[in-house]
Amino acid sequence: MGDYRKMWESLGMDLEKHDALCAVLPELYGATYLTQDNRPDGMNYFNFVISEVHGLRIEELSRHRENGGKVLGTFCVYVPDEIINALGAIGVGLCGGSQFWIEDGEKILPRNLCPLIKALVGAKISATCPYFQSCDLLVGETTCDGKKKAWEILNDYTPVHVMDMPQMKRSKDIEKWEEEVKYFIEKLEELTGNKLTYENLLNSIKLINKKRRALKRLYDLRKYTPSPISGLDALLISQIAFYDDIERFTENVNKLCDELEERIKNLKPNNKKRVMVTGTPMAIPNWKLHYIVENLDAQIVVEETCTGTRYFEREVSEEGETIDDLISNIADRYMGINCACFTPNTGRVEDIIKYAKEYKADGVIYYNLSFCQPYSVEYKKVEEALKKENIPLILIETDYSTEDSGQIKTRVEAFLEMI
Amino acid sequence: MGDYRKMWESLGMDLEKHDALCAVLPELYGATYLTQDNRPDGMNYFNFVISEVHGLRIEELSRHRENGGKVLGTFCVYVPDEIINALGAIGVGLCGGSQFWIEDGEKILPRNLCPLIKALVGAKISATCPYFQSCDLLVGETTCDGKKKAWEILNDYTPVHVMDMPQMKRSKDIEKWEEEVKYFIEKLEELTGNKLTYENLLNSIKLINKKRRALKRLYDLRKYTPSPISGLDALLISQIAFYDDIERFTENVNKLCDELEERIKNLKPNNKKRVMVTGTPMAIPNWKLHYIVENLDAQIVVEETCTGTRYFEREVSEEGETIDDLISNIADRYMGINCACFTPNTGRVEDIIKYAKEYKADGVIYYNLSFCQPYSVEYKKVEEALKKENIPLILIETDYSTEDSGQIKTRVEAFLEMI
Numbered sequence: 001m002g003d004y005r006k007m008w009e010s011l012g013m014d015l016e017k018h019d020a021l022c023a024v025l026p027e028l029y030g031a032t033y034l035t036q037d038n039r040p041d042g043m044n045y046f047n048f049v050i051s052e053v054h055g056l057r058i059e060e061l062s063r064h065r066e067n068g069g070k071v072l073g074t075f076c077v078y079v080p081d082e083i084i085n086a087l088g089a090i091g092v093g094l095c096g097g098s099q100f101w102i103e104d105g106e107k108i109l110p111r112n113l114c115p116l117i118k119a120l121v122g123a124k125i126s127a128t129c130p131y132f133q134s135c136d137l138l139v140g141e142t143t144c145d146g147k148k149k150a151w152e153i154l155n156d157y158t159p160v161h162v163m164d165m166p167q168m169k170r171s172k173d174i175e176k177w178e179e180e181v182k183y184f185i186e187k188l189e190e191l192t193g194n195k196l197t198y199e200n201l202l203n204s205i206k207l208i209n210k211k212r213r214a215l216k217r218l219y220d221l222r223k224y225t226p227s228p229i230s231g232l233d234a235l236l237i238s239q240i241a242f243y244d245d246i247e248r249f250t251e252n253v254n255k256l257c258d259e260l261e262e263r264i265k266n267l268k269p270n271n272k273k274r275v276m277v278t279g280t281p282m283a284i285p286n287w288k289l290h291y292i293v294e295n296l297d298a299q300i301v302v303e304e305t306c307t308g309t310r311y312f313e314r315e316v317s318e319e320g321e322t323i324d325d326l327i328s329n330i331a332d333r334y335m336g337i338n339c340a341c342f343t344p345n346t347g348r349v350e351d352i353i354k355y356a357k358e359y360k361a362d363g364v365i366y367y368n369l370s371f372c373q374p375y376s377v378e379y380k381k382v383e384e385a386l387k388k389e390n391i392p393l394i395l396i397e398t399d400y401s402t403e404d405s406g407q408i409k410t411r412v413e414a415f416l417e418m419i
Numbered sequence: 420m421g422d423y424r425k426m427w428e429s430l431g432m433d434l435e436k437h438d439a440l441c442a443v444l445p446e447l448y449g450a451t452y453l454t455q456d457n458r459p460d461g462m463n464y465f466n467f468v469i470s471e472v473h474g475l476r477i478e479e480l481s482r483h484r485e486n487g488g489k490v491l492g493t494f495c496v497y498v499p500d501e502i503i504n505a506l507g508a509i510g511v512g513l514c515g516g517s518q519f520w521i522e523d524g525e526k527i528l529p530r531n532l533c534p535l536i537k538a539l540v541g542a543k544i545s546a547t548c549p550y551f552q553s554c555d556l557l558v559g560e561t562t563c564d565g566k567k568k569a570w571e572i573l574n575d576y577t578p579v580h581v582m583d584m585p586q587m588k589r590s591k592d593i594e595k596w597e598e599e600v601k602y603f604i605e606k607l608e609e610l611t612g613n614k615l616t617y618e619n620l621l622n623s624i625k626l627i628n629k630k631r632r633a634l635k636r637l638y639d640l641r642k643y644t645p646s647p648i649s650g651l652d653a654l655l656i657s658q659i660a661f662y663d664d665i666e667r668f669t670e671n672v673n674k675l676c677d678e679l680e681e682r683i684k685n686l687k688p689n690n691k692k693r694v695m696v697t698g699t700p701m702a703i704p705n706w707k708l709h710y711i712v713e714n715l716d717a718q719i720v721v722e723e724t725c726t727g728t729r730y731f732e733r734e735v736s737e738e739g740e741t742i743d744d745l746i747s748n749i750a751d752r753y754m755g756i757n758c759a760c761f762t763p764n765t766g767r768v769e770d771i772i773k774y775a776k777e778y779k780a781d782g783v784i785y786y787n788l789s790f791c792q793p794y795s796v797e798y799k800k801v802e803e804a805l806k807k808e809n810i811p812l813i814l815i816e817t818d819y820s821t822e823d824s825g826q827i828k829t830r831v832e833a834f835l836e837m838i
Contacts, residue, residue, distance in 0.1 A: 110795040110816075112531065142586035145564045148762045149796035155763075162762060164587050167561035173583065176595060343567045343581060344574075373792070376529040377568035397529075 004055050007062060011133035018128045021100050022054065025285060032287045036230055040263065042256030043233055049240050053284070057243065058130040064090055065134070070192050073135035075120060076143055077306045077337060078165060080330050082316060083185055085246065086204035087192045092131050093242025094138070096120040097283030099400035101128070108153055114372045115399040116283060117146040124157055131243065132158075137191060139184070141165050143341040144374055161187050169335060169342055178331035185327070198323045205316045205326060211246050214253035215312035221260045222301045223359050226270050228263040229256075231277075231300025232290045238307045239284045273298040273416050276361035278352050278382070280369040281306035286400060289367055292409050298416050302359040304352050305367070310337050340374035348378070349385045356391050363392035363419035365412070370399040392419040423474050426481060430552035437547045440519050441473065444704060451706050455649055459682065461675030462652055468659050472703070476662065477549040483509055484553070489611050492554035494539060495562055496725045496756060497584060499749050501735060502604055504665065505623035506611045511550050512661025513557070515539040516702030518819035520547070527572055533791045534818040535702060536565040543576055550662065551577075556610055558603070560584050562760040563793055580606050588754060588761055597750035604746070617742045624735045624745060630665055633672035634731035640679045641720045642778050645689050647682040648675075650696075650719025651709045657726045658703045692717040692835050695780035697771050697801070699788040700725035705819060708786055711828050717835050721778040723771050724786070729756050759793035767797070768804045775810050782811035782838035784831070789818040811838045 008015060029050055049057070061071050070089040074081075084091040096105075096119025104126040105118030123129035132138075140151040140162040151160045163180050166173035185196050194200075218237065221228055237256075241249060275298050277289065282305065290300055303309065314336050317329040338348035356364060366382060368375050379395055386393045394415045398404055427434060448469055468476070480490050489508040493500075503510040515524075515538025523545040524537030542548035559570040559581040570579045582599050585592035604615050613619075637656065640647055656675075660668060694717050696708065701724065709719055722728065733755050736748040757767035775783060785801060787794050798814055805812045813834045817823055 108799050110792075110798070112790060113792060113796065142762060145760075145792040146796060148586060149759065149793055152763045153796070153799055162587070164585060164592065166583060167567060167586075168581070168583050172598070179591070340568065341564075343561060344571045371531060371790070371792075373529075373532060373564040373790075374568055377532065377565060377572070379529070380527050380572055 045252040095283035097286035209315040212312040228260040278304040279367035340378040368397040464671040514702035516705035628734040631731040647679040697723040698786035759797040787816040
């Protein structure tokens with residue numbers, strides 16, 4: 001820890017405040033994760049990653065920067081990691097998941113805004129997140145009103161590049177997105193001093209496809225009844241995917257999957273209800289809903305969220321003769337993500353129904369971060385579609401505080417009894 | 420009234436519910452408007468328009484439709500009226516301003532959404548707004564998350580065409596907007612069976628420029644101390660601009676301005692504080708803030724809102740050899756509107772400061788409809804800029820209910836004493 005303090009200091013962090021944050025996390029992690037029975041051995045790697053979340057990984061980023069590399073902070077699954085990696089930069093997903101940052105966020109943002117946005121702004125302005133402090137550039141996007149406007153404020157604290165997302169998915173919108181990706185490449189070439197080539201881009205696409213494939217393999221294993229891994233553990237892995245070293249992460253997810261494949265052979269049936277979660281992302285350390293659900297008689301088997309299927313489903317095609325072909329493949333793949341920021345967004349409803357069947361979910365929890373309007377308005381469409389399919393659905397709108405945990409528990413309990 | 424009932428019935432309205440709405444409006448209007456002292460005679464026309472808001476004007480729309488014309492409902496100052504009018508259609512601004520519609524809106528939308536969106540959806544699904552019922556097509560846009568997602572729901576009730584707004588104002592975004600305007604022209608040519616020509620477009624541009632000029636003339640007159648017209652009356656005129664016959668409206672605004680120019684010569688100074696309002700739109704019959712402020716010792720002299728300067732400032736250039744030139748002029752003019760939906764939106768801060776000076780405002784009220792995130796997040800930037808300029812500022816966030824009126828009155832009173 002002594003060495004880390006020096007590093008944190010050099011990153012301009014508020015050490016005292018950061019100590020307070022560091023005092024909270026291990027306890028929360030212990031109570032949420034380490035109390036689970038019969039966890040796969042492969043989770044030890046992820047335990048370790050979490051224990052070093054502000055330590056070793058930050059050291060790696062620092063080393064990368066000392067060697068002239070750049071670190072980019074991102075906040076959305078639409079920002080193409082393939083480009084960042086191909087240009088020799090490291091991308092880290094930065095969405096804030098902790099109540100710790102809300103108070104600072106509310107100093108400059110309205111209270112009735114999504115906790116994720118308040119936390120990410122709070123994390124930056126309080127200088128208590130070493131990832132934020134390690135970034136040479138933040139990459140925002142115009143996916144929702146709250147984030148779109150928050151970049152303007154963050155830009156007073158640190159450089160921000162904003163990608164303008166189209167709000168529809170007509171063919172001209174996809175072309176427009178491709179242009180926006182090219183503009184991002186230009187900016188990033190400038191920043192890194194590196195040049196995007198057919199080779200480095202193709203290699204990067206392959207590398208990240210492997211990572212997506214590993215996550216897909218993990219999620220496919222969750223389709224077994226009972227699932228060989230808890231929803232809590234799967235969520236943790238998805239969260240870590242956003243900032244861990246790509247190759248090491250992929251290797252460890254695959255190692256875990258090997259173990260889970262063995263496990264499946266000896267799994268005994270249980271009566272746990274199988275629950276799907278759909279909705280807004282859950283950033284580290286937001287494990288609230290999963291903790292509540294899995295401490296009842298249920299197991300979360302799939303998340304149709306940005307910290308779930310939207311992150312890894314569909315690979316970038318590796319076919320193509322030219323660098324433009326590859327960029328076009330990237331634009332296509334990303335525009336295939338079905339986020340509520342698009343209008344219409346019928347693909348998401350189809351995904352939810354498909355996953356509910358594939359993962360044999362007994363019911364669906366629509367998880368909405370308070371004041372997230374794209375997802376809260378879209379609820380109506382999902383509700384109608386799931387009703388037609390006779391798939392039980394409950395809406396849980398919540399933030400990062402624990403005040404409503406009891407109430408959520410009561411509602412989920414009633415839901416589980418009903419399904 | 421008997422004749423109107425037949426018309427309303429033929430529009431598929433819920434007559435009983437509509438009666439309840441009709442019973443509320445005149446009383447509210449009387450108490451808000453007719454109690455004002457010494458109103459200009461020219462306001463009689465606007466009193467009449469309001470008294471016939473669901474009558475004569477709807478009859479005009481019906482006649483227009485009987486003759487094969489189309490009626491389009493719009494919700495935003497970015498939808499180009501010039502195109503609608505040039506193609507022989509009538510555009511009516513439909514944003515809902517009444518608490519009456521909130522309950523129905525909340526049946527399918529989340530409660531923590533802007534009242535304007537809840538009201539507009541409520542107005543449609545309750546079939547109590549004859550304007551909605553008269554529309555052949557609604558024209559939405561992607562200016563904010565709430566509206567963007569609400570179109571999908573409204574589309575189940577009535578045809579909706581959505582224009583995809585860019586979220587930035589780089590030159591490529593303006594080009595993109597021009598494309599979107601052209602796409603709108605295509606759709607509208609299909610709907611109306613008419614063809615856009617250089618002549619009909621130029622005539623339409625000239626007609627609507629005249630309307631904007633009349634409003635600008637009215638607002639310029641408010642720069643006198645004291646202003647020769649109340650903020651309440653000026654707001655009403657801006658609101659009526661959205662749905663009245665363009666020529667008749669323009670003529671009556673100019674007639675009123677003639678009268679106000681005479682008035683100015685004999686105006687006696689008073690001690691009323693001059694207040695500027697900036698923020699979210701106020702749709703009919705949302706007169707809440709103006710009523711509170713002007714029943715204190717103050718006068719609202721300018722609104723930097725969509726029902727204010729953003730609606731009429733800057734004309735569409737009438738220069739250009741070809742139809743494409745004119746369309747390009749339209750795209751330019753509309754992209755010059757400084758709405759918080761853009762990132763960044765520095766132009767709005769500049770406008771606010773400019774208007775505060777031009778209209779000699781003693782202070783600024785930042786008016787935010789509850790849960791409007793683009794404007795609530797942008798508050799911070801405005802606050803910083805106005806502080807530098809030593810312009811007093813207060814934030815009022817409210818909805819259409821009257822529950823908080825007492826509290827707002829107290830806060831505004833304290834603000835007026837301070838400035």
